[in-house]
Amino acid sequence: MEAIALWIAAQWxxxxxxxxxLQKDLKTYRxxxxxxxxxxxxxxxxWTNLNAPTNNHLLKALAMVLYSIVPHPKPGIDTNLADNLExxxxxxxPMTVKRAVEDPLxxxxxxxxxxxxxxxxxxxxxxRTGCAAHKAADKEExxxxxxxxxxxxxxxxxxxxxxxxxxxxxxxxxxxxxxxxVGNGAGWTVEQLMxxxx
Numbered sequence: 001m002e003a004i005a006l007w008i009a010a011q012w013x014x015x016x017x018x019x020x021x022l023q024k025d026l027k028t029y030r031x032x033x034x035x036x037x038x039x040x041x042x043x044x045x046x047w048t049n050l051n052a053p054t055n056n057h058l059l060k061a062l063a064m065v066l067y068s069i070v071p072h073p074k075p076g077i078d079t080n081l082a083d084n085l086e087x088x089x090x091x092x093x094p095m096t097v098k099r100a101v102e103d104p105l106x107x108x109x110x111x112x113x114x115x116x117x118x119x120x121x122x123x124x125x126x127x128r129t130g131c132a133a134h135k136a137a138d139k140e141e142x143x144x145x146x147x148x149x150x151x152x153x154x155x156x157x158x159x160x161x162x163x164x165x166x167x168x169x170x171x172x173x174x175x176x177x178x179x180x181x182v183g184n185g186a187g188w189t190v191e192q193l194m195x196x197x198x
Contacts, residue, residue, distance in 0.1 A: 002026050004084065005062060006190040016188040018058055023193060025059035043067050049170040061175045 005026060009019045029036040035052035036059070044067035047060055054061040111119075161168075 001030075003190060003194060005059075006193055008062065008066075010188075010190055014058075016193075019188060019193060021056075022058040022062065025057050029059055048172075051168075051170070053171075054173050054175050064175050 002023065005022060006019060009022055014022070025036075028034075035050060035057060038046070040046045044064070047063040047067060050057075050060055052060050054064070
């Protein structure tokens with residue numbers, strides 16, 4: 001995904017500084033860190049309504065432009081590239097499972113209450129040990145995300161607005177994507193930027 005994004009930035013004549021900012025956004029996006037948290041089925045709407053200014057978060061600008069292009073199988077359009085862009089810039093929420101449907105009319109198999117209780121107990125143990133391991137690793141690496149139930153991760157005031165069905169109004173931005181640099185981005189290449197440790 002990073003190589004494709006950098007290639008597009010080069011085609012759009014972005015400066016090296018803008019492209020490095022894009023790289024940082026991509027790394028933040030892959031970690032599902034702020035402001036790139038959440039998701040919805042309509043990718044263009046999600047990116048457009050994302051609470052992040054496009055001048056500071058160039059991944060948003062790139063995604064808005066890419067999702068505003070609707071690929072149609074016409075001569076001259078590289079549908080493989082369009083599919084690749086869709087695949088690489090579409091976020092699939094965690095815990096989403098693709099399942100093969102063997103018999104759509106078949107219901108779930110019979111489970112006893114004891115089997116169900118055992119499965120949930122095992123899941124709770126896995127969840128606790130996994131969370132503890134992640135917290136320890138995060139503290140070791142200097143990251144801390146806070147506790148959800150104490151309001152350290154999500155603002156309870158904002159969640160109250162959600163409960164009251166208050167819809168935030170997104171700031172509409174005009175995205176200027178092409179021509180933000182000189183030449184092909186002031187002399188940088190995709191290979192140079194991909195080789196740098198960020």
